[in-house]
Amino acid sequence: LGGKTPVIVFADADLERAADAAVFMIYSLNGERCTSSSRLLVEASIYESFTAKIAERAKRIVVGHPLDPKTVVGPLIHPVHEKKVLSYIDIGRSEGATLAVGGGKVDGPGGGCYVGPTLFTNVTNGMRIAQEEIFGPVLSAIPFNDEAEALALANDTQYGLTGYLWTSDVTRAFRFTDALDAGMIWVNSENVRHLPTPFGGVKNSGIGRDGGDHSFDFYMETKNIAFATTAHAIQKLGG
Numbered sequence: 001l002g003g004k005t006p007v008i009v010f011a012d013a014d015l016e017r018a019a020d021a022a023v024f025m026i027y028s029l030n031g032e033r034c035t036s037s038s039r040l041l042v043e044a045s046i047y048e049s050f051t052a053k054i055a056e057r058a059k060r061i062v063v064g065h066p067l068d069p070k071t072v073v074g075p076l077i078h079p080v081h082e083k084k085v086l087s088y089i090d091i092g093r094s095e096g097a098t099l100a101v102g103g104g105k106v107d108g109p110g111g112g113c114y115v116g117p118t119l120f121t122n123v124t125n126g127m128r129i130a131q132e133e134i135f136g137p138v139l140s141a142i143p144f145n146d147e148a149e150a151l152a153l154a155n156d157t158q159y160g161l162t163g164y165l166w167t168s169d170v171t172r173a174f175r176f177t178d179a180l181d182a183g184m185i186w187v188n189s190e191n192v193r194h195l196p197t198p199f200g201g202v203k204n205s206g207i208g209r210d211g212g213d214h215s216f217d218f219y220m221e222t223k224n225i226a227f228a229t230t231a232h233a234i235q236k237l238g239g
């Protein structure tokens with residue numbers, strides 16, 4: 001289930017909680033999760049201050065051996081994948097995005113694939129780092145001016161797995177989530193999933209739903225077999 005999930009932050013949101021959630025959903029598990037919020041869409045009036053909050057938190061994340069109790073983020077899964085993630089950081093630089101935090105390997109024990117939490121600012125939605133799934137600890141921050149632009153940016157991707165919305169306007173939340181192209185959406189929350197709920201996406205993020213009772217439909221084929229238990233009347237044509 002591929003994803004290029006947006007986390008959309010309006011100026012009226014609880015910005016401290018929104019920042020914590022945005023950081024958690026991209027940097028935990030090294031960003032190697034399909035539901036990572038890898039695109040950060042922020043209302044323009046708070047863009048600079050909010051991305052500064054993200055940068056402060058990202059800088060404090062401890063990268064190291066996964067068995068070290070002090071470690072928050074461990075290594076990437078494989079050298080080939082590490083090469084891919086680092087290549088996207090180079091792509092972001094070449095596309096003109098501003099590297100605010102991270103951007104390279106981190107020394108760690110055992111020569112593992114350690115890549116520091118990375119934040120790009122001044123990103124536009126047409127850049128490859130905003131459109132292609134990196135599957136690593138790389139966050140692209142994009143400003144928006146109003147709700148219409150935020151929705152257009154959020155939906156402007158081939159993927160549609162998840163979405164995260166932060167706002168204190170309940171009416172906006174209903175309106176926005178109804179129009180957001182995603183199979184799973186959280187409002188004022190990180191991904192806190194109740195396991196029996198349906199899991200899946202739209203567009204190029206896959207078809208069908210997993211989770212709870214929905215798993216039966218996902219993994220099975222429904223078969224219809226009809227037995228006649230009485231000699232019911234059959235309409236005669238041409239008799």
